[in-house]
Amino acid sequence: MADLIPALQNALRDAVRRLLPEPADADALEVPVLRVPDDKPGDYGSPIAFGLAKTLRRNPAQIAAELAAAVVPPEGVARVEAVGPYLNAYVDPGAFVRAVIAAPLDLPPSGRKVVVEHTSVNPNKEAHVGHLRNIVLGDAVARIERAAGHRVEVQNYIDDTGRQAAESLFAIRYFDETPPADEKYDHWLGRLYVRLGEAKERDPETIERGVAEVMHRLERGELRHEVERIVRAQLATYHALGAEYDLLVWESDVVAAGFLQRGLEVLERLPHVTRPAEGKFAGALVMDVSEFLPGLEEPQVVLVRSGGNAMYVAKDIGYHLWKVGRLAGMAYRAFDRQPSGHTLWTTHPDGAAEIEGHDFGHAQQAVNVIDVRQAHPQAIVRAALELTRAADAADDDTAAEAVLHHLAYEVVTLEGQAMSGRKGVTLAIDAVLEEAVRRARAVVADKQPDLPAIDDVARAVGVGALRFAMLKSEAKRVIDFRWEQALSLAGDSAPYVQYAHARADSILRAASEAAAAVRAADWDALGPLEVKLAQLIARYPEVVRNAAHDDAPHVVAQFALDLATAWNGYYNHRGPDGRPDTAVLRAEPGLREARLALVAAVRDTLARALSLLGVEAPRQM
RNA sequence: GCGCCCGUAGCUCAGUCGGAUAGAGCGUUCGCCUCCGGAGCGAAAGGCCACAGGUUCGAGUCCUGUCGGGCGCACCA
Secondary structure (H helix, E strand, O other), X not given: XXXXXXXXXXXXXXXXXXXXXXXXXXOOOOOOOEEOOOOOOOOEEEOHHHHHHHHHOOOHHHHHHHHHHHOXXXXXXXXXXXXXXXXEXXXXXXXXXXXXXXXXOOOOOOOOEEEEEOOOOOOOOOOEHHHHHHHHHHHHHHHHHHHOOOEEEEEEEEOOOOHHHHHHHHHHHHHOOOOOOOOOHHHHHHHHHHHHHHHOOOOHHHHHHHHHHHHHHHHOOOOHHHHHHHHHHHHHHHHHHOOOOOEEEEHHHHHHOOHHHHHHHHHHOOXXXXXXXXXXXXXXXXXXXXXXXXXXXXXEEEEEOOOOOEOHHHHHHHHHHHHOOOOOOOOEEEEEEOOOOXXXXXXXXXXXXXXXXXXXXXXXXXXXXXXXXXXXXXXXXXXXXXXXXXXXXXXXXXXXXXXXXXXXXXXXXXXXXXXXXXXXXXXXXXXXXXXXXXXXXXXXXXXXXXXXXXXXXXXXXXXXXXXXXXXOOOXXXXXXXXXXXXXXXXXXXXXXXXXXXXXXXXXXXXXXXXXXXXXXXOHHHOOHHHHHHHHHHHOHHXXXXXXXXXXXXXXXXXXXXXXXXXXXXXXXXXXXXXXXXXXXXXXXXXXXHHHHHHHHHHHHHHHHHHHHOOOOOOOOO
């Protein structure tokens, strides 16, 4: 609960003030308050006496005892007592649980806008398990940032002028094949791409010439329609995973909008960006990034080669200057209608500069979900953004604070092997999805054969299990993808949480069906078991804040597991006599209503946490 | 060589930005449906939190070093 802890901190601070020779010293005092371990008495505790022991030069346990005597418990706290050197508070169960249930789950709007870029798969083949982590992570981060009160725009960058797209498109002509009706377009293209790689050994000149020509056509935007076809096929996969986007950003449009040139003009005004007349960088445009990347052997980064060609980072910098509102001049139009009904927009040469109700870019923060191997180039983009911001702040202190957070996630290996598209050590997301849903369906059919919407449930469970497996541990952890582990339906998994949710919902359903004599809740009948559950629910806003601050979905996943575990434990709890003592529906009137309210809060909080991870919470499973 | 990340139970991972006797899942062993969903619950076993110093009343958490593993260090994208 939001205000109980500050109230407790204030009460403790007041007590300290009475104890100190210089009462003013207490004003700035930090009062740590934590939940007490399960085997210790009390609900919230503070180690405040430790810190005071030093300045007072006295035994902390003694100080704790004196503070306990001096403290005036705030509303909602029954009493405060010393437990050794700790100061533990017992909340008043009725008041506490009621307050937790009444507290809003939503965080207030921040007024900040965050652009989350993720997916950004090359438009030349089907997405594989390596991309899976990116998509799921990015999607969850977007949901979490939104829940934290920020305006969020999800961008998916389409590298339509790259070599990979060119190779795939050229392969169609080279092998002169037409896509089969029974194979997804991106899968078919991926196969041609691999075949072309093999054919290069036999016929290098023709292929090299052909690919180069396709690249030029791509740059001129002549093959837009062909690339769009690939992108649409890939989008079907992302949508099946539950991910949606706000805007596709095409590299050819970034270039056509002049962001490369204009970005370079912005950079050239910086003292860090120079054009050496001699030395190894003679004729090139370079940027000194030593301020941001200390310890580099070579602090100069080439932006434009001495031959005049721009490096890729330069394009990326231009793109990012637009993201944070330093450049404008892009055109947009609708691309697709996504499963939720949300329109997916795209940049487009024939689009409109203004779209009613949309203000693309102009973010205060950019989050880039890109694997850790890109850490270097990302740091360079970030350095460029920081440098331009610093330059602006010098003569205009209203310059927006724009920060780039590179969410660097580790790679996914496949059964211990490094993933490699070329070598064919790869696994398509579509195949994994199919298998996940198939396995989930078998379990659902076994456990709940009479379930009405069995296919929907199997999908929710299968996809949920997969997403959860990608999200439950930190991004910087290497994930080795293994079937039985990723699709586990037991233990630390989405189905475990979903099951807890469905169980709560089934109680609430039964209650509403039997709603004959509804009493007013008797909050005072609640006890310590309910407090433990409510304490977890009360953490939710803090969990969202922390997860958003660090762009760390695993924080939410771990919370969902904790809450589900606590709820399952409560549900199965037995009293000293060995009999269940937490029955909800069969509890006495009054207590029953209070418990029902708590169960509803459990269910809603579980559903909310799962939704932040993009995991559905079926009412039955 | 330089830089970043990781080292916690047999395996896979958490650990509330320094607090109480380090927690889960999987696996192993033993229990629990005359009771609201057993995809569940309870219990047992399993740990020099890589190692060595340091800071602190207090270190898995912060600092330094060592060892082991991963990744990155282009006028490539």
